[in-house]
Amino acid sequence: MFREADQAPRTSLQNARREDAVFVGWQALQSGLHVALYNITAAGHPSLGSTVTENGLLKLNLQIPQTPLRPMKEY
Numbered sequence: 001m002f003r004e005a006d007q008a009p010r011t012s013l014q015n016a017r018r019e020d021a022v023f024v025g026w027q028a029l030q031s032g033l034h035v036a037l038y039n040i041t042a043a044g045h046p047s048l049g050s051t052v053t054e055n056g057l058l059k060l061n062l063q064i065p066q067t068p069l070r071p072m073k074e075y
């Protein structure tokens with residue numbers, strides 16, 4: 001039986017879930033639309049290090065990370 005004091009506390013890094021990708025920014029298209037871009041970080045994935053869109057992540061069966069709202073256009 002372990003006492004609570006005997007157990008080392010877990011760091012937030014140990015508790016954090018590994019993400020398949022990280023958000024890197026917004027890309028403006030000629031049409032005026034914007035798409036979110038992500039770098040693939042899934043360890044051992046054949047596309048590790050590649051930059052893709054949300055659709056690219058879905059096609060590769062990877063999870064989409066939290067994505068910030070696109071900033072409003074500056075005037």
